[in-house]
Amino acid sequence: MPKSILILFLMFFFGISQAIGQDSRDADRQALRTILQDIEKGINDNNIDLMAMHIHEQAVITWLNAEVSQGPEGVKSYFRRMIGDAPGTVLSKYSTHPKVSGPAVFYGDVAVANGTTEDEFTPHNRSVFKFDSRWTATLMKYDGHWKIVALHLSTNSFNNVLTAELRQLSIYTGVGGAFVGLVIAVAGMYWRRRKKS
Numbered sequence: 001m002p003k004s005i006l007i008l009f010l011m012f013f014f015g016i017s018q019a020i021g022q023d024s025r026d027a028d029r030q031a032l033r034t035i036l037q038d039i040e041k042g043i044n045d046n047n048i049d050l051m052a053m054h055i056h057e058q059a060v061i062t063w064l065n066a067e068v069s070q071g072p073e074g075v076k077s078y079f080r081r082m083i084g085d086a087p088g089t090v091l092s093k094y095s096t097h098p099k100v101s102g103p104a105v106f107y108g109d110v111a112v113a114n115g116t117t118e119d120e121f122t123p124h125n126r127s128v129f130k131f132d133s134r135w136t137a138t139l140m141k142y143d144g145h146w147k148i149v150a151l152h153l154s155t156n157s158f159n160n161v162l163t164a165e166l167r168q169l170s171i172y173t174g175v176g177g178a179f180v181g182l183v184i185a186v187a188g189m190y191w192r193r194r195k196k197s
Contacts, residue, residue, distance in 0.1 A: 025106060028104075028106065028111065028141075028146070029104065031145075031146050032104055032113060032139065032146060035054045035146060035148070036098060036113075038050050038051065038054060039051050039054065039098070040096060043094060043095065043096050044095045044096065046083070046084075048075065048076050048079045051075065052072035052073075052075050052076050053072070054146075054147060054148055055072040056071070056147035056148060057071045058070070058071060058149070059147070059148050059149050059151070060150050060151075061074070061078075061148075062151070062152045062153060063153055064119070064131065064133060064153045064154070064155055082094075089124070090124070091121055091122055091123055092122045092123070092124055093121075094121055094122070095119070096117050096119045096120075097118045098115055098116070098117040099116050100115040101114050101115045101116060102114075109141040110140050110141075111141075111146070112136070112137070112139075113136075113139070114134070114135060114136040114137070115135055116133065116134055117131075117132075117133045117134070117135055117153075118131075118132060119131045119132075119133055131155050132156075133153055133154060133155040134153070134154055135152065135154075136150075136151070136152045137150070137151045137152075138150040
């Protein structure tokens with residue numbers, strides 16, 4: 001067999017093999033996309049059961065406030081405590097819009113995906129604020145169904161809307177303090193001069 005024909009045959013064979021390998025994950029990728037859509041819908045519609053159904057019993061979830069929940073019941077408990085009209089809740093509403101940064105990576109029956117979210121928080125005691133966050137999810141296939149076994153959310157701790165507000169507040173406080181100090185100093189000088197005269 002001529003060398004050129006052999007090379008063409010090998011290229012064709014490996015091309016088919018790679019295509020088959022990619023196509024074999026199509027159903028899994030669609031399942032992961034469905035989970036992401038359910039997570040988004042569950043949060044935005046306050047339907048936590050829809051989100052929790054995709055959480056494995058031993059899953060570990062790390063939230064933006066560094067709290068950790070375990071399993072679907074832990075996730076439900078977290079949302080009941082943090083969001084809603086019940087006494088002691090922090091937010092009246094929380095909405096999210098996640099996006100995938102790239103195709104999930106598969107390690108057999110384990111998949112790792114990551115992406116970004118545009119989050120909007122409505123606290124009870126202040127105006128709405130928004131975070132641009134990142135997420136990483138690890139999923140495992142159990143009995144033919146994908147479940148989230150780990151989910152980590154994070155945001156830029158050094159440059160976000162809250163730290164910007166804090167910097168702005170410190171500027172206002174500094175300027176206000178300087179102005180009050182100047183007024184007090186001028187008033188003090190005025191009264192001292194009146195006493196002398």
